[in-house]
Amino acid sequence: MNKIFHLAIIPDGNRRYSAKHNIPLEKVYETSIDKLLQIAEWCRKENIKILTVYGFSLENWRRSISERKLLFGIFKKKSEKFLNKKQKKEIKIKFIGQIYRFPKSLRYLLQRVEKETEKCGDFELNVLLNYTGKKEILSAVNRILKEKKTKISEEEFKNYLWLKKEPDLIIRTSGEMRLSGFLPFQSVNSRLHFEKKLFPEFEKEDFLRIVRNLQRKPETQN
Numbered sequence: 001m002n003k004i005f006h007l008a009i010i011p012d013g014n015r016r017y018s019a020k021h022n023i024p025l026e027k028v029y030e031t032s033i034d035k036l037l038q039i040a041e042w043c044r045k046e047n048i049k050i051l052t053v054y055g056f057s058l059e060n061w062r063r064s065i066s067e068r069k070l071l072f073g074i075f076k077k078k079s080e081k082f083l084n085k086k087q088k089k090e091i092k093i094k095f096i097g098q099i100y101r102f103p104k105s106l107r108y109l110l111q112r113v114e115k116e117t118e119k120c121g122d123f124e125l126n127v128l129l130n131y132t133g134k135k136e137i138l139s140a141v142n143r144i145l146k147e148k149k150t151k152i153s154e155e156e157f158k159n160y161l162w163l164k165k166e167p168d169l170i171i172r173t174s175g176e177m178r179l180s181g182f183l184p185f186q187s188v189n190s191r192l193h194f195e196k197k198l199f200p201e202f203e204k205e206d207f208l209r210i211v212r213n214l215q216r217k218p219e220t221q222n
Contacts, residue, residue: 001215001216001219002168002191002214002215002217002218002219003168003215004046004048004168004169004211004214004215005048005049005050005168006048006049006050006051006052006165006166006167006168006169007043007048007050007051007052007167007168007169007170007171007211008051008052008053008167008169008170008171008182008183008187008190009036009039009051009052009053009054009170009171009172009173010053010054010170010171010172010173010179010180010182011032011035011036011053011054011173011199011202012172012173012174012176012198012199013173013174013175013197013198013199013200013201014028014029014032014198014199014200015028016174016198017198017199017200017201020198025067025070026070026074028200029070029071029074030074030077030078031200032199032200033074033078034078035199035200035202036053036125037082038204039051039053039207040091040123040125042204042207042208043123044090044123046208046211048211049122049123049124050123050124050125050126050165050167051123051124051125051126052125052126052127052128052163052165052167052183053125053126053127053128054128054131054180054182055075055095055127055128055129055131056071056075056097056128056129056130056131057128057130057131057132057180057181058097058098058130058131058132058135058181059132059180059181072102072103072106075106075109075110075129076105076106076109079106079109079110079112079113080109082113083109083112083113083116089117089120089121090120090121090123091117091120091121091123091124091125092117092118092119092120092121092123092124092125093113093114093117093124093125093126093127094114094124094125094126094127095110095113095114095126095127095129096126096127096128096129096131096162096163097128097129097130097131097135097162098130098131098135099129099130101130102129102130110129126163128163128182131162131181132181133181133182133183133184133185134181134184136161136162136163136185137161137184137185139160139162140157140160140161141160143160144157144160157185158185161185161186163183163186165186166186166187166188166189166190167183167186167187167190168190168191168214169190169191169192169193169210169211169214170182170183170187170190170191170192170193171193171194171195171210172192172193172194172195173195173197173198173199173201173202174195174196174197174198174199175194175195175196176194177194179192191214193210193214195210
């Protein structure tokens with residue numbers, strides 16, 4: 001049986017779902033963030049210890065100013081709400097990426113969430129914000145050059161990455177069959193599942209189907 005210790009998700013298809021069902025984008029984004037916390041609970045029940053999700057890629061800066069402001073407002077609202085939830089005592093949350101580019105008030109809230117959950121539970125939720133894998137790898141290389149190292153092993157290189165743990169399984173919703181800069185170094189041995197459903201349509205039965213299918217497959221040697 002394949003054990004899943006670390007699951008990663010690219011929650012794609014929110015804007016298409018909004019257009020398809022004529023639902024305001026703000027409501028769709030809010031519901032999707034709530035769903036990510038639900039998925040964290042599903043993971044915990046399946047003894048999956050780490051969930052990593054794509055929250056905001058570097059390419060998302062190309063979206064309209066109004067949509068970016070909408071997203072930042074929702075991030076703030078959901079962060080404030082999470083800080084008052086009992087669930088925060090059970091999940092350690094880390095935000096990974098170039099957070100410094102976000103508005104100061106949002107950065108403050110994200111830092112509060114990290115600080116107030118850093119010693120919580122044994123489950124880890126990593127949210128990639130203002131992230132792309134190219135920047136992560138370049139950041140690691142530049143740190144190595146700064147230390148004037150001329151040779152480095154793969155294991156040593158991992159220590160320079162923003163996220164050091166490799167996902168066992170990566171799920172991308174919406175039918176897009178690409179990773180879009182998501183963890184290029186960490187994903188080389190990951191199983192990939194491209195789900196046709198848009199992310200707001202993704203339910204617990206889909207999650208369990210994908211997880212069970214992988215668990216039933218024979219283990220393979222890398």
